[in-house]
Amino acid sequence: MLGYATLIAWLIAGAAGLYMFRTWLSRGGLSHQRSRSDGLPPVVIFTHLSLGALGLFAWVGYLVTGLDALAWTAVGLLMPGIGLGICTVTLWTPYPTLSPPRPAGDIGPGGAGPATGMLATPAEDAIAGQVSNEALAKTLSSEMLTGRLINEALSSLPQPPPREHKSRGHLAPLIPAGHGLAALVTFLLAVVTAISPR
Numbered sequence: 279m280l281g282y283a284t285l286i287a288w289l290i291a292g293a294a295g296l297y298m299f300r301t302w303l304s305r306g307g308l309s310h311q312r313s314r315s316d317g318l319p320p321v322v323i324f325t326h327l328s329l330g331a332l333g334l335f336a337w338v339g340y341l342v343t344g345l346d347a348l349a350w351t352a353v354g355l356l357m358p359g360i361g362l363g364i365c366t367v368t369l370w371t372p373y374p375t376l377s378p379p380r381p382a383g384d385i386g387p388g389g390a391g392p393a394t395g396m397l398a399t400p401a402e403d404a405i406a407g408q409v410s411n412e413a414l415a416k417t418l419s420s421e422m423l424t425g426r427l428i429n430e431a432l433s434s435l436p437q438p439p440p441r442e443h444k445s446r447g448h449l450a451p452l453i454p455a456g457h458g459l460a461a462l463v464t465f466l467l468a469v470v471t472a473i474s475p476r
Contacts, residue, residue: 280474281341281349284467288334291460294453299327318369322362329359330461337468349472356465363461367454 302308308320333355340348418424 280467280471281337284464284471285337285341287460287464287467288337291457291464292330292334294457294460295327295330298453298457299323318366322366326359326362326366329355329362333359346472349468353465353468353472356461356468360461360465363458367458 302323333352336348336352336355339345340352416423418427
């Protein structure tokens with residue numbers, strides 16, 4: 279019974295792994311990794327996939343024949359396969375980087391240009407420095423110029439960001455996490471099955 283539970287866990291892990299592999303290939307992962315000097319070598323991914331597949335075939339052979347050597351072969355193939363999977367996740371996981379603190383005199387991004395956000399000059403101060411009382415009186419006396427002034431003022435106001443549809447991107451980490459969990463369950467079940475007497 280444990281042997282078939284191991285097979286089911288292995289198939290779940292394999293299905294998640296094949297889904298991630300197909301997504302990686304379809305998004306140009308192979309050429310992207312080869313173009314980067316610090317990228318993960320594609321041989322690591324292909325070896326991880328191959329060890330999982332060979333271990334699965336050995337496990338099916340064990341279930342069909344009952345040979346303990348095939349069970350231990352499957353466990354032996356699973357160990358480096360899981361190790362390469364852990365290496366893959368570790369090398370691909372982006373770590374947050376802390377940006378260095380800005381000097382005290384730095385008022386804008388990178389020290390160049392006007393400051394933005396909370397450090398920006400209020401709009402009324404900018405208008406007051408550029409518009410004289412006579413120009414404002416002349417503009418307000420003409421209906422067309424007043425409308426244009428209002429439209430320009432309204433267009434310069436910050437616009438709320440467009441509402442985005444909730445994507446399922448926040449669920450994406452569940453696939454590799456599920457793959458890893460299923461692989462660990464598979465390994466534990468395979469070892470317990472291989473140890474226990476038939």
